[in-house]
Amino acid sequence: MKCRKTVKLLSMYIDHELSGIEKSEVENHLLKCRNCSLELDLLKKLHNRMISIDIPEPGPFFEQNLFSKIKNLKTHSVFELIINYTNSLFTRPVWIPAGTAAVLLAVILFYSGSFVYALSGKNTQIQNEIKKAVIQKYLKNSNIINIITLTELCSDCGKTLCACSRSINKHEECTCGKCSLNHKKE
Template sequence: MRCRKIEKLLSNNIDGELPEKKNKILETHLRKCSSCSSYAENIERLHKQAKNLERLEVSPIYWEEFTSRIKTEISYVQQEKRRGPPQFLRRKWVWAGAAWLFVIVVGLFLYLTQNKTPQEVYVFSFENSLAKIYQEIGSDPELEELFNSVILASLGELLGDSGWGECPDFHENLILWENLTEEEMRYLESEIKKDNKL
């Protein structure tokens, strides 16, 4: 066996942790190896020295004082406990359960309130606003003319090369007429005929 392994066996031997089998191997090696025997002597001396390092002698009064201080500390701890919340509230699972219950209640509340069909709230009425605009434009002839010209220009732009400029038969341009009622159509036709002196 190598010396390095023997050194470990020596250490175990000093601590009384070496099995009988290995003890024989150790003894045989030490008889032959002077370096290991010298190492064995050194660590044995160290062990004895370390074991006998002066142990501080402490008087019994010191230990009495030590114990009584522990008792005082314990009484403080118990007083703190009594002042604190009741025993069952000191358990972690109580707080964890309470937290979960709170989360569930809040979640349920939010679920129930969010799922109600929301009532329609009109903030802005498009029809009312449009009627107001028509009224405003109708009361001022200049504005009415400007409005009409803008509408006609935008229609011209929209229809482009569809013959809008040349064709007087507006009824052929569906985009103009598709949403008008029969009555409105007839009225428009008569007005156009009047304009064109037909």
């Protein structure tokens, strides 16, 4: 038998609760192992001290007082237990870090939204630059079909088309006919 198993059985050995086989195994191990024998001696001393403690007799009204206290214990309904638990949740200092985290999250979301909005503005500028480059390319090889096609495909770039047309073809007035701008040569 190993020491670990023997030490677990020592208390039962002292109380005479082991079967015959277990008792003989423990006794054989104790003959061979000095550490377990010392552990048994310590447990026997502790056991003897516990037995020697005087336990006072309960008073004449002990049972009556005990049962009346048990009877007077207030039983709580499930609803009351839930209310008490939730009230204790809101009084705990856990809400301070949780509130701080919520504010931090709100700040992060606000600034990330601003960043996305700023990027969308830059995106629009890039798109306008691309439109302008495409329009200038088509206007260099200027014919009426290219201009009409561009104005049909790009309804929001009438001003860009007119500006590009003026800068490349040196027209004084709008060539697309769809915008209300009449440009004079600057």
